[in-house]
Every structure is written in C-alpha cells, then in structure tokens.
Amino acid sequence: MATSSVMRKVSTRNLRAHKLRLVLTVFSIVLGTSFVAGSIVFTSSISNAFNSIFDSSIPGVAVQVTAERSAAAGVPDSVVKDLSDRKAELGVAKIETNQEGLVTLAGADGKAVQTGGAPSIGTAYIPADQAISPEAILPGGRGPTGPGEIAINSSAADEAGLHVGSKTKVVIGQGSSAPLEVTVVGLVDLPSSTGGYVNVQFDQATANQLFSDGSHVAVVNMSAVQGVGDSELAQRVSTALNSDNYKVRTADQVRDDQKAQVNEFLTIFTGILLAFAAIGLIVGTFIIYNTFSMIVAQRNRELALLRAIGASRRQVSRSVLFEAFIVGVIGGAVGLGIGVGIAAGLKAIIGATSGLPNGPLQVGVWAVLAALFVGVVVTMVSAWVPAVRASRVSPVEAMRAGVTEGSAPLRTRTLVGVLFLLIAIGTIAWGAMGEGLLRAVMVGTGAGAAIVATVLAGPALSRPVVGALGRVIGAPFGTVGRLARTNAVRNPRRSAATAFALTLGIMLVAVIGTLGSSFKGTVDSAVDSGVRADYIVSGTNNLPLAPTVFEAVEKVPGIADAVSFGMVQTQIDGTNRTGYAALGGNVAAVSVVDMLDGASDQLPADGMFISARTAEDRGWKRGQTLTFAAPDGTTVPVTVSGVYADNEALQPWLIGSEVYEKIIPPMARVTFGVFVKAAPGTDLATLRTGLENATADYLTAQVQSREQYKNSISSQIDQMLGVLYAMLGLALVIAVLGIINTLALSVVERKREIGMLRAIGTLRSQIRRTIYIESTLIAIYGAVLGVILGTIIGWALVRALARWGIGDPVIPWTLIVWTLVGSAVVGVLAALWPGIRAARTKPLEAIAEG
Numbered sequence: 001m002a003t004s005s006v007m008r009k010v011s012t013r014n015l016r017a018h019k020l021r022l023v024l025t026v027f028s029i030v031l032g033t034s035f036v037a038g039s040i041v042f043t044s045s046i047s048n049a050f051n052s053i054f055d056s057s058i059p060g061v062a063v064q065v066t067a068e069r070s071a072a073a074g075v076p077d078s079v080v081k082d083l084s085d086r087k088a089e090l091g092v093a094k095i096e097t098n099q100e101g102l103v104t105l106a107g108a109d110g111k112a113v114q115t116g117g118a119p120s121i122g123t124a125y126i127p128a129d130q131a132i133s134p135e136a137i138l139p140g141g142r143g144p145t146g147p148g149e150i151a152i153n154s155s156a157a158d159e160a161g162l163h164v165g166s167k168t169k170v171v172i173g174q175g176s177s178a179p180l181e182v183t184v185v186g187l188v189d190l191p192s193s194t195g196g197y198v199n200v201q202f203d204q205a206t207a208n209q210l211f212s213d214g215s216h217v218a219v220v221n222m223s224a225v226q227g228v229g230d231s232e233l234a235q236r237v238s239t240a241l242n243s244d245n246y247k248v249r250t251a252d253q254v255r256d257d258q259k260a261q262v263n264e265f266l267t268i269f270t271g272i273l274l275a276f277a278a279i280g281l282i283v284g285t286f287i288i289y290n291t292f293s294m295i296v297a298q299r300n301r302e303l304a305l306l307r308a309i310g311a312s313r314r315q316v317s318r319s320v321l322f323e324a325f326i327v328g329v330i331g332g333a334v335g336l337g338i339g340v341g342i343a344a345g346l347k348a349i350i351g352a353t354s355g356l357p358n359g360p361l362q363v364g365v366w367a368v369l370a371a372l373f374v375g376v377v378v379t380m381v382s383a384w385v386p387a388v389r390a391s392r393v394s395p396v397e398a399m400r401a402g403v404t405e406g407s408a409p410l411r412t413r414t415l416v417g418v419l420f421l422l423i424a425i426g427t428i429a430w431g432a433m434g435e436g437l438l439r440a441v442m443v444g445t446g447a448g449a450a451i452v453a454t455v456l457a458g459p460a461l462s463r464p465v466v467g468a469l470g471r472v473i474g475a476p477f478g479t480v481g482r483l484a485r486t487n488a489v490r491n492p493r494r495s496a497a498t499a500f501a502l503t504l505g506i507m508l509v510a511v512i513g514t515l516g517s518s519f520k521g522t523v524d525s526a527v528d529s530g531v532r533a534d535y536i537v538s539g540t541n542n543l544p545l546a547p548t549v550f551e552a553v554e555k556v557p558g559i560a561d562a563v564s565f566g567m568v569q570t571q572i573d574g575t576n577r578t579g580y581a582a583l584g585g586n587v588a589a590v591s592v593v594d595m596l597d598g599a600s601d602q603l604p605a606d607g608m609f610i611s612a613r614t615a616e617d618r619g620w621k622r623g624q625t626l627t628f629a630a631p632d633g634t635t636v637p638v639t640v641s642g643v644y645a646d647n648e649a650l651q652p653w654l655i656g657s658e659v660y661e662k663i664i665p666p667m668a669r670v671t672f673g674v675f676v677k678a679a680p681g682t683d684l685a686t687l688r689t690g691l692e693n694a695t696a697d698y699l700t701a702q703v704q705s706r707e708q709y710k711n712s713i714s715s716q717i718d719q720m721l722g723v724l725y726a727m728l729g730l731a732l733v734i735a736v737l738g739i740i741n742t743l744a745l746s747v748v749e750r751k752r753e754i755g756m757l758r759a760i761g762t763l764r765s766q767i768r769r770t771i772y773i774e775s776t777l778i779a780i781y782g783a784v785l786g787v788i789l790g791t792i793i794g795w796a797l798v799r800a801l802a803r804w805g806i807g808d809p810v811i812p813w814t815l816i817v818w819t820l821v822g823s824a825v826v827g828v829l830a831a832l833w834p835g836i837r838a839a840r841t842k843p844l845e846a847i848a849e850g
C-alpha cells in the first residue's frame with residue numbers, strides 16, 4: 001500500500017516536472033471533450049427553452065381537436081356546431097376555434113421580415129369574451145376588427161420596425177389571396193414567441209376567408225367545466241365524434257407532441273455534433289498514444305530504477321495509467337469549461353441568425369459526467385499500450401545511456417493490415433459497381449476496413465513512402481535534407497501514428513469534397529440538360545410562394561409558356577409519397593420531357609407522368625391506375641399516362657392540375673417555383689424586368705436565370721460543405737497539435753544527438769531546417785494518404801448513391817491541390833516552436849546528459 005502511495009507521488013511529481021508536456025497532452029483532450037460538452041450543453045439549453053415555451057402554450061385549454069390528415073381541409077363547421085350544442089352534456093365550459101396559414105410580413109423597410117427558420121403564421125384574433133385564455137394586447141392598441149387590420153406579436157414588431165398605426169403588407173403563403181395592404185392596430189404579448197417567430201392576427205371573418213374554404217376550421221380548443229379532467233373530457237369528445245378523421249388530444253398531449261418534434265430534430269443535430277467530436281477524439285487518441293509512448297521511452301532509466309528498488313511491473317504500469325488518469329481529469333474539466341463557452345457562442349451566433357428561442361445555458365449533470373468520462377476513458381485507453389510497455393522495462397537493460405523505444409517486429413501487424421486492405425478493396429469495389437443502400441453500406445464498411453489497414457500497415461508503409469518524399473523534398477537542402485529524411489523514417493511507428501491523425505481528417509475532407517462536388521455537378525447537369533425555361537421565379541431561402549404568383553407571372557407580356565410547380569405529399573396506394581404537380585402551361589416547354597413510353601409529352605390534367613427510375617423502383621407502368629388519397633378520406637384513381645427518361649429536375653413523378661385540385665385542399669396549395677419560357681423574339685432583359693415588377697409585392701419572390709438558379713443551389717451546397725469543413729477543422733487542429741507534440745518530445749529525446757551535431761559545427765539554422773523538413777515530410781505523407789483514401793471512398797460512395805439522383809463522380813481537384821499545399825504549410829508551422837527549441841540546445845549540456 002505504501003509502495004502504491006509512493007508510485008502515485010512519483011507520477012504526480014513527474015507531471016509537475018514536465019508542465020509543458022502536460023499542457024500539450026491536456027490540450028489534445030480538451031479539444032475533443034470541449035466539443036462533446038458544448039454539444040450537450042447547447043442542445044440541452046435549446047431543448048429547455050423550447051420546452052418552457054410549449055409548457056406555457058394554450059393556457060386554459062383542456063382538449064384540442066384537429067383533422068387527422070395534415071392535408072385535410074380541417075374540422076367541418078358542422079362538427080364544431082354539434083360539439084357546441086352538446087357542451088353541457090360533454091362537460092365543456094368554452095369552445096374556441098382558429099385558423100392557421102403561412103404568411104410573410106413586410107417590415108418598415110418594405111422587405112420581408114426574416115424569421116431565421118422560425119414559423120411565420122397567420123391566425124385569427126379571438127376577442128377576450130370568446131377566448132379561453134385571452135391574449136394581452138399591449139396598451140395603445142386593440143384587436144383587429146376589419147379586413148385591413150392586423151395585430152402582431154410584439155417581438156416581431158420590434159424586429160420589423162413596426163408599431164401601432166404602421167401601414168405594411170402581408171403575403172399569404174397559400175390559397176388564392178393576393179398580397180394585402182394592412183394597418184397594424186395592436187401588439188400582442190405572446191409568451192410562446194421564439195427568437196424569430198412572427199404571428200399575424202386577423203379578425204375572424206378575414207382569417208376564415210384567407211385560411212379556409214369557408215366551411216372548416218384548423219383548430220378547435222375546449223376548456224373543461226370544474227370537476228371534469230382533461231383525459232376524461234378527451235375521451236368524451238372522442239366518443240362523441242366517433243370518427244378516425246379527427247385527432248383528439250389533451251393539452252398535455254399537444255405539448256408533448258410539440259416537444260417530441262423539436263427533440264427529434266435536436267437529437268439528430270446532437271448526433272451530428274457528437275459524430276464530429278468523436279472524430280476529433282479518435283484523432284486525439286493517436287496523439288495521446290504517441291505522447292505516452294515517447295514519454296515512457298524517455299523515462300526508461302527512471303522506470304528501470306523504480307523496478308530495481310522493488311517496484312513491480314503492475315505498479316509501474318499503474319503509475320503510467322495514473323498519470324493518464326490525472327491528464328484525463330484535467331482535460332475533461334477544462335474541456336467542460338471551454339465547452340460551456342462553445343455552447344454560449346453557438347447559441348449567440350445561431351440565435352442571431354435563426355429563430356431559436358432565448359434562454360439560459362443548461363449545464364446539467366450529464367454534460368459534466370460526459371466530459372469527465374470521455375476525457376478519462378480516451379486518455380487511459382490511449383495510454384494502455386505504453387503503460388504495459390513501461391512495465392516490461394528491464395531493470396538492468398534500461399540503465400544504459402540513450403533513449404530507446406520498443407520496436408517489436410512489424411511483420412505480423414503489417415500482414416493483418418494487408419488483410420484488412422484486401423477486405424477494403426473488395427468491399428469498396430463491390431459497392432461501387434452497383435446502386436442502392438446495401439452498396440453504400442458496403443462502401444462505408446470498406447472505408448472502415450481501410451482505416452484499420454492504415455493504422456496497422458501504416459508503419460511499414462511510412463518508411464518507403466516518407467523516404468521517397470524525403471529524397472525529393474530534401475534534395476535541395478543537401479545534408480540537412482538527408483538528416484531530416486533519416487529522422488523521419490527512424491521510427492516508423494511514431495511517424496505513422498502522427499501522420500494518421502492528419503490522414504483521417506483529410507480523408508474525411510476529401511470524401512465530403514467529392515460528395516459535394518458531385519452534388520454540384522449533378523445540379524449543373526440537371527439544370528443545363530433538363531431545364532428549358534429562361535427564368536425561374538422562386539422563393540428566397542427555399543420559401544414557398546402563394547399560388548397567385550403564377551397568375552401575376554402569366555400576365556407579363558412576352559411569355560410563350562409558364563408552368564407552376566407545387567410539391568405534393570400524399571398517399572399512393574396507401575403509402576406516403578412525395579412528388580410534384582405541374583400546373584398551367586406545357587411542362588415540356590420549360591423542362592426536357594423525353595418520353596420513353598407515352599403518346600405525347602403533354603401532361604394530361606387528369607393523369608400523371610413518372611420517371612424511368614420511379615417506374616423501375618415502384619414497378620409502375622404506363623396505363624396502370626394508382627389510387628391517391630383525398631382530404632376527405634376517399635381515394636382518387638389516377639392513370640399513369642407516360643414514362644419519361646430520368647430528369648433530375650422532374651423527379652420522381654408529375655401529376656396534372658385536375659388531380660392536384662382533387663387531392664390538395666385550396667388552403668394547402670403552395671408554389672415552389674414558376675418556370676417561364678420566353679416567346680420567340682422577346683428581349684430577355686425586358687422580360688426579366690416585367691417579371692420582377694409583377695412579383696415585387698410577393699416579398700420573397702426572386703427572378704433568376706438558369707445560370708443564377710443553378711448557382712444559387714450550388715451556393716447552398718457550398719454553405720453546407722463549409723459547415724462540415726469547419727467541424728472537421730477540430731480533427732485537423734488536433735492533428736497539427738499532434739505533430740507539434742511529437743516533434744517537441746522528439747527534440748527532448750534526441751537532445752544528446754542534437755548537441756553532438758551542434759558540437760561538430762551544425763548551425764542553429766540548419767537544426768531548425770532539419771526539424772521543419774521532418775515535420776513537412778510527416779504532414780505531406782499524412783495528407784497524400786488521406787487524399788488518396790478519401791477520393792477513392794468518395795468516388796465509390798457517389799457511384800453507390802446514384803439511385804438517389806447523384807450523377808457521375810466529380811473529383812475536387814482544386815480542393816486536393818490546396819489540401820496538399822496546405823499540409824506542407826502546416827508541416828512548417830507545426831515545426832516552428834520545436835525547431836526553435838532544438839536550435840537552442842547547448843552542445844556541452846546535451847552531451848553531458850547522455
């Protein structure tokens with residue numbers, strides 16, 4: 001017991017004696033754990049803020065009734081009247097109804113108020129004497145009473161620069177209403193407002209006109225008489241309705257459903273963040289392994305002395321693991337603190353640009369435990385092999401001069417690595433030779449095998465590859481270059497482990513870059529070869545437009561054909577499907593419709609066209625009758641009129657206007673784009689001006705040429721890639737830190753050697769240059785390996801995902817070139833401090849230490 005206490009003291013003193021080494025190792029842990037802690041704190045805080053909002057929603061409501069099908073017109077007025085007539089029988093104290101629809105509000109500057117993704121909803125204002133829980137109108141205002149009046153939530157008014165008396169414009173997102181000129185008559189204090197939430201309230205008659213067909217309501221809220229519980233009332237109402245067409249929920253169930261929707265998104269978001277944190281931790285594992293391996297090698301004589309005075313193998317290994325434990329705890333604790341800062345920064349940045357609600361940071365027990373657990377476990381697992389190696393130090397053998405690091409033969413390890421490489425080649429090749437989910441999974445499996453192969457066979461591979469790179473890169477530097485090459489290949493395990501950290505990060509960059517470039521190539525090809533329209537009118541930020549925008553476009557002179565496309569989410573033969581409706585003119589005039597099986601490329605109003613891929617996947621064919629679900633629960637038979645060659649701009653199927661009108665209620669109809677073909681001889685610039693003037697009142701409408709439309713989609717892909725690259729930056733930062741750490745410890749390890757070089761006349765600048773070249777060789781080796789693996793995996797993955805509309809693989813050559821150039825720069829930068837430290841080595845002191 002006393003010996004264990006002594007060993008712990010030795011470990012503690014060793015850490016204190018090498019503070020710089022401790023800081024570098026801790027920093028590797030901090031980067032990973034801070035991302036884990038930050039992800040958990042951020043999502044917990046957002047979830048808590050949403051939950052607080054939902055908990056305060058629909059106060060006083062006991063039961064809510066809505067239509068079961070989201071595409072349905074709502075709850076019929078006749079049903080509402082029946083429930084009202086039976087209030088006493090059911091135990092209902094008060095019933096209130098409301099409408100709901102998408103709106104866009106213009107701010108004081110005449111431009112659309114940006115919600116950052118938060119809802120922008122139009123509803124009916126319910127007077128206090130009719131409301132279950134009246135909303136508070138701020139002093140100086142009142143509720144709307146006529147068609148030209150609105151009330152808006154106070155937070156939206158502040159964002160929009162509007163006040164009581166302001167005249168503005170509201171665009172209805174669905175239905176047949178044109179943009180409305182309105183006056184703000186009241187500001188509503190809503191407890192349920194999120195960061196960018198917009199609520200525009202109309203008088204009930206206007207709301208009914210704008211958001212319903214005149215015979216349905218969107219929501220029916222009920223309060224219960226005293227003595228009747230929410231669940232009991234819900235059961236009574238459900239029994240009274242006796243229909244599967246309606247959803248009857250208690251207020252708590254409504255809130256729980258709202259929370260579940262948000263939490264589902266947050267779970268996915270958290271998973272993505274944690275996945276990138278895991279990548280950083282995996283990279284950090286190799287850095288920590290390298291660090292402890294070198295530390296053990298440098299302490300051979302110390303460990304041998306401990307063994308000579310009676311310390312057992314177990315005690316020696318435990319002392320190393322105890323050091324790892326301390327490093328892990330410190331790294332986890334510091335990572336937690338930095339993670340809270342990351343969460344606060346994320347919350348501030350995303351909150352300023354999106355509709356997320358405000359609220360305090362939630363640093364829960366789970367975040368604390370996760371940071372500490374991950375920090376300790378990752379560090380101790382990484383240090384396990386070096387700790388075992390330390391226990392095998394011979395008391396006599398290790399007392400000789402110099403520093404040595406165990407070097408077991410690489411043959412078995414390399415052979416196993418080659419086996420994994422063969423598995424990787426086979427699975428990736430098989431996955432790339434077909435399409436579908438299984439093929440993509442096989443490519444992913446092959447990627448995992450390739451990573452394992454790189455880890456195992458890396459040392460054997462690094463010696464010839466780094467040696468070859470050294471001959472090329474080091475040649476201009478003469479003796480210094482040869483010395484750097486010799487140092488880089490001296491310990492292949494260390495070089496491979498250091499380079500692998502960079503390899504993994506760059507491999508993922510190459511995979512994502514290849515996927516992104518292929519997506520962009522697919523978009524370019526789809527627009528260039530599949531779109532004939534001269535202009536596309538669409539909503540900014542992918543927002544839908546009101547169907548009436550098509551009516552405005554049609555009136556512009558100089559148009560040969562215009563087609564409005566609406567997204568359709570429905571059930572076909574009992575299965576949920578998503579496609580498009582083509583409304584207005586001839587779809588073949590604005591898009592390429594190459595019929596493979598069909599009498600004409602004119603889409604019948606009562607029929608549908610399907611793509612060749614859809615026909616193959618679903619087993620549908622021309623002449624087959626499919627059943628579409630209608631809002632009232634009935635079905636609409638639709639005949640497949642033709643099959644067209646795959647066109648990514650028209651996937652997966654199109655229905656005509658009559659079918660669309662039967663299956664989509666008027667208030668659920670929205671337009672996602674109007675494609676316009678100019679008449680022969682029309683000046684395109686004049687046509688564009690006409691389109692912009694005609695759609696100016698729609699606030700979010702934008703007119704784009706084919707090239708602009710293509711570039712806007714590519715820009716969105718670039719934004720997503722930028723976010724992914726930024727997240728992968730964590731792994732790359734850790735990899736660079738690993739190079740710094742390895743070189744710094746290598747300088748300590750080779751102190752006597754460097755002293756000898758200085759003693760025989762080697763200049764400080766030459767010592768620095770040697771370290772710089774050595775670092776550059778390791779960095780370029782890791783980058784080249786990462787680029788090769790990532791490009792092959794990305795290429796194969798694109799081939800496997802072709803079923804989902806991705807075209808031919810596109811290799812991001814520019815990204816690859818900059819990655820390789822950047823790796824060389826990173827190599828030099830990572831070596832600056834270790835190089836300066838090595839150059840300052842005093843010859844006599846270094847030789848004397850041997």
